[in-house]
Amino acid sequence: xxxEDILLTLVLLLFVQGYLFRxxxxxxxxxxxxxxxxxxxxxxxxxIVSEREISRKLKDGERVKTKLRVKNLSNNRLKxxxxxxxxxxxxxxxxxxxxxxxxxxxxxxxxxxxxGIFRLKEPMIRAKDLRGLYYEDFMRDSExxxxxxxxxxxxxIREETEAGKALRFKEAYQSLFGLQTPELDSLREFQPGDExxxxxxxxxxxxxxxxxxxxxxxxxxxxxxxxxxxxxxxxGIKNSKIDFATTLTLQLAYxxxxxxxxLIVYDDYGVKRVEAARTRGIEQVEKMAAxxxxxxxxxxLMGIKSPMPVGIKIKEESRKxxxxxxxxxxxxxxxxxxxxxxxxSLPSTAFLIxxxxxxxxxxxxxxxxxxxxxxxxxxxxxPNPILFYDEARLDREKLIWLYERYKEREEVIKKLNGIVxxxxxxxxxxxxxxxxxxxxx
Amino acid sequence: MIALISFKPLWVFxxxxxxxxxxxxxxxxxKLPLLLLxxxxxxxxxxxxxxxxLLFSVYALAIGYELEVSNLYELDLVKVLSVxxxxxxxxxxxxxxxxxxxxxxxxxxxxxxxASGVTIAFxxxxxxxxxxVAAVFGALxxxxxxxxxxxxxxxxxxSSSLLLAALVLGQGLLNLEGGGATQxxxxxxxxxxxxxxxxxxxxxxxxxxxxIRSGFIL
Numbered sequence: 050x051x052x053e054d055i056l057l058t059l060v061l062l063l064f065v066q067g068y069l070f071r072x073x074x075x076x077x078x079x080x081x082x083x084x085x086x087x088x089x090x091x092x093x094x095x096x097i098v099s100e101r102e103i104s105r106k107l108k109d110g111e112r113v114k115t116k117l118r119v120k121n122l123s124n125n126r127l128k129x130x131x132x133x134x135x136x137x138x139x140x141x142x143x144x145x146x147x148x149x150x151x152x153x154x155x156x157x158x159x160x161x162x163x164x165g166i167f168r169l170k171e172p173m174i175r176a177k178d179l180r181g182l183y184y185e186d187f188m189r190d191s192e193x194x195x196x197x198x199x200x201x202x203x204x205x206i207r208e209e210t211e212a213g214k215a216l217r218f219k220e221a222y223q224s225l226f227g228l229q230t231p232e233l234d235s236l237r238e239f240q241p242g243d244e245x246x247x248x249x250x251x252x253x254x255x256x257x258x259x260x261x262x263x264x265x266x267x268x269x270x271x272x273x274x275x276x277x278x279x280x281x282x283x284x285g286i287k288n289s290k291i292d293f294a295t296t297l298t299l300q301l302a303y304x305x306x307x308x309x310x311x312l313i314v315y316d317d318y319g320v321k322r323v324e325a326a327r328t329r330g331i332e333q334v335e336k337m338a339a340x341x342x343x344x345x346x347x348x349x350l351m352g353i354k355s356p357m358p359v360g361i362k363i364k365e366e367s368r369k370x371x372x373x374x375x376x377x378x379x380x381x382x383x384x385x386x387x388x389x390x391x392x393x394s395l396p397s398t399a400f401l402i403x404x405x406x407x408x409x410x411x412x413x414x415x416x417x418x419x420x421x422x423x424x425x426x427x428x429x430x431x432p433n434p435i436l437f438y439d440e441a442r443l444d445r446e447k448l449i450w451l452y453e454r455y456k457e458r459e460e461v462i463k464k465l466n467g468i469v470x471x472x473x474x475x476x477x478x479x480x481x482x483x484x485x486x487x488x489x490x
Numbered sequence: 491m492i493a494l495i496s497f498k499p500l501w502v503f504x505x506x507x508x509x510x511x512x513x514x515x516x517x518x519x520x521k522l523p524l525l526l527l528x529x530x531x532x533x534x535x536x537x538x539x540x541x542x543x544l545l546f547s548v549y550a551l552a553i554g555y556e557l558e559v560s561n562l563y564e565l566d567l568v569k570v571l572s573v574x575x576x577x578x579x580x581x582x583x584x585x586x587x588x589x590x591x592x593x594x595x596x597x598x599x600x601x602x603x604x605a606s607g608v609t610i611a612f613x614x615x616x617x618x619x620x621x622x623v624a625a626v627f628g629a630l631x632x633x634x635x636x637x638x639x640x641x642x643x644x645x646x647x648x649s650s651s652l653l654l655a656a657l658v659l660g661q662g663l664l665n666l667e668g669g670g671a672t673q674x675x676x677x678x679x680x681x682x683x684x685x686x687x688x689x690x691x692x693x694x695x696x697x698x699x700x701x702i703r704s705g706f707i708l
Contacts, residue, residue: 050697050698051695051696051697051698052539052540052543052695052696052697052698053695053696054695054698055540055543055544055547055698056543056547058547059546059547059550059551060681062547062551063550063551063554064674064675064677064678064681066551066554066555067554067670067671067674067677067678068671068674068675068678069671070554070555070558070670071560071668071670071671071674072554072558072559072560072670072674073559073560073561073562073565073670073673073674073677074553074554074557074558074559074570074573075550075551075553075554075674076673076674076677076678076681077559077562077570077574077677078550078553078554078573078574078577079677079678079681080653080677080681081574081577081578082550082578082581083649083681083684083685084646084649084650084653084681084684085578085581085582085646086685086689087642087645087646087649087684087685087688087689088634088639088642088643088645088646089639089642090642090645090688090689090691090693091639091641091642091644091645091646091688092637092639092640092641092642092643092645093639093642093693094641124638124639124640125637125638125639126636126637126638128587147587150638177587177696179585179586179587179637180539180582180585180586180587181539181585181587181696182585182695182696183693183694183695183696184694184695184696185693185694186694
């Protein structure tokens with residue numbers, strides 16, 4: 050039902066009342082209201098033009114100021130409402146203003162975009178009469194739509210990572226030091242990240258708050274850090290994943306100094322090993338640090354990446370053949386061979402912390418992890434290449450390419466998490482968390 | 491200057507409309523409709539147009555119930571106009587939107603002078619009915635002139651002229667003893683034809699949403 054209908058119904062009722070009560074006054078009142086409606090309807094003839102100014106490059110989730118110039122071309126004073134017709138996920142304010150006859154005003158409001166490339170239509174301008182009975186919508190043709198690019202907001206990604214990090218590390222910490230015995234150590238209050246199955250329901254009922262059981266920690270098991278120093282880990286000039294991985298390895302080695310910790314580093318050419326020490330302490334950490342002197346990428350490896358001379362085209366079959374035999378010529382082995390060699394001499398039971406790239410040799414890694422998880426407890430830490438990408442080198446094509454890789458990677462992470470616990474890490478991950486948790490002290 | 495800042499034009503207009511309706515009602519000897527004026531004023535201030543429209547409908551029907559005009563051609567014009575015009579003024583005041591400028595206060599001294607003059611004329615009009623009708627009519631014209639709706643004014647003038655002409659032409663047929671019902675039907679018929687002439691054009695119309703605080707009930 051419309052507002053006008055209420056008045057028209059009233060007019061009808063007044064006419065009926067006038068007839069039934071043999072009274073002219075209700076009929077006169079009804080006529081007066083009807084003439085008033087005629088005055089409003091005939092007088093409402095809005096004409097509006099508008100133009101929007103918005104930046105073409107926006108950041109995901111970041112409020113962006115939009116300027117809208119609205120001009121009233123009619124003789125009426127109008128109430129204007131701006132109704133944005135935005136792509137799904139966008140958020141916008143709904144500003145309103147009053148415009149006198151032939152007045153032009155500029156209104157500023159905020160839009161919150163989501164990432165992607167979109168064609169942004171001009172907003173719909175709703176012109177209302179001052180009595181709020183009638184309105185007319187104005188929208189520019191679809192040709193006026195502009196293309197905007199919404200880039201991922203790195204600050205936001207960092208913030209989100211930061212928010213989830215504490216909890217994730219708690220999980221990782223439990224995996225690391227989760228070699229628990231069934232022997233009860235103590236009871237304590239529930240903390241975020243605690244496993245629900247450890248809740249002591251009797252104590253919870255008694256004390257009126259969630260209480261969890263702490264078990265005595267098994268400190269005698271071997272812990273091995275298995276570090277992938279292969280080609281994929283060395284990609285990137287400014288922030289290579291291997292730099293981060295070595296720092297992380299050292300941090301872990303330090304954090305595990307009271308355990309029997311060992312290190313295995315493997316790449317395309319061989320395996321370096323530091324056996325789990327029978328004695329614990331800082332000496333073992335230093336021994337591991339010595340093994341982490343990872344050199345630059347061998348020159349012969351770079352040859353593959355060098356651009357092909359112009360005019361020379363190689364057939365697809367030939368390319369595949371060269372790709373197959375070249376590593377053998379240069380003395381490289383397959384990823385699987387390196388990894389199998391790396392883990393071949395592990396003791397029968399150990400806790401393994403893998404630090405590896407997951408994008409290049411996913412199927413081999415999955416096969417090996419499926420085998421290994423039968424015997425070992427495994428934690429997989431994987432540097433996320435997107436977070437290691439040099440911001441200065443970002444452009445539209447790279448961004449789209451990175452986004453596609455990011456989506457693929459999400460799938461791989463999901464798959465890997467079904468096999469072993471997998472943590473996706475960025476350049477600033479873990480270091481601060483370890484410190485804040487007091488693990489290094 | 492203080493008055494200029496503290497009085498808000500639309501509030502004053504709404505207040506004036508309520509005062510006019512109250513004085514007009516008292517002149518015509520109405521009782522029941524006057525009870526509805528205070529809630530209508532409150533709804534006008536709160537800008538609740540939908541609830542206002544409902545209450546206004548009850549108000550208009552109550553006027554028709556209490557004030558009787560049995561013959562159009564023998565009516566007390568001042569008495570009838572002192573009810574009809576304030577009723578329209580009240581409807582217009584209740585429906586008008588409050589713009590930012592109107593909530594700020596009077597910006598020009600002459601606006602305040604006109605508003606005060608009209609209110610004083612209303613009060614004088616309590617004793618001299620003709621002054622009241624003239625003041626209320628002046629106030630209505632002043633308020634509508636702000637719209638600058640030339641087409642609307644033209645349409646309203648044609649409509650009222652046609653209705654008036656029809657009533658004058660039909661006087662011979664309608665001016666009968668006890669012909670109130672016939673006159674009402676005649677007015678309804680002519681008004682409907684006039685309305686059809688002007689209301690045929692399609693317009694987007696605002697939805698009626700009756701709500702109490704934040705919860706919608708209709």
